[in-house]
């Protein structure tokens with residue numbers, strides 16, 4: 001079997017007496033969507049922070065394409081190919097869709113920030129950024145200010161910017177959050193395309209989307225993974241059903 005793109009080994013992080021991440025191991029393999037689910041407070045955000053490098057573990061290891069990145073900060077991990085999108089988007093609201101995408105392309109190629117503004121008139125950059133904008137279905141919205149986009153459109157622009165990093169792996173934190181049924185359906189189709197670009201570790205509360213999209217699911221409860229495997233096996237797992245009773249029904 002080929003080496004996983006992302007390989008998380010026995011991660012631990014405690015906040016005082018609280019073990020927010022308590023010996024988590026998981027892998028992300030080429031071509032797959034691996035969903036991470038769990039009740040509120042289970043430790044999903046903490047785990048994502050440890051993987052993305054905004055948090056440092058007390059113990060354990062994060063490997064990206066075989067390289068140990070545990071000692072790298074978030075921006076170095078991004079440069080190493082880990083593309084993370086946030087629950088709250090980080091777009092520049094006064095710039096257009098295309099300009100935001102161009103900043104991401106320029107940033108990904110390592111241009112220092114003071115050179116980014118002049119770079120906005122570079123034709124090669126315009127072309128590459130336009131390509132990413134079109135990939136997420138926003139070609140007709142290129143000239144719209146990011147601040148004027150609908151919520152779902154903003155999430156797609158987030159993805160275009162993540163694509164600009166030419167990532168080896170995506171870490172997506174609730175991409176469906178705040179979307180209506182139509183938006184969630186569109187995003188589902190988009191994620192299905194994106195996973196061909198790079199595998200996706202997906203934290204998502206929308207169980208319909210998770211069951212439709214995921215190749216594998218890991219269930220986190222109290223900082224530990226209590227079940228991990230193909231969708232049907234995890235859905236049928238009695239311990240998972242117990243952990244979710246009163247919270248979300250896995251039907």
Ligand SMILES: Nc1ncnc2c1ncn2[C@@H]1O[C@H](COP(=O)(O)OP(=O)(O)OP(=O)(O)O)[C@@H](O)[C@H]1O
Nearest residue numbers: 015016018020038039040041042043044045046047
């Ligand atoms: N910086 C922190 N200091 C202390 N405790 C924290 C900190 N961050 C998270 N926690 C605690 O760690 C546990 C896991 O939190 P985390 O946000 O990772 O869960 P989650 O699964 O992402 O929850 P949700 O689905 O509600 O976003 C919770 O009990 C939370 O209160």
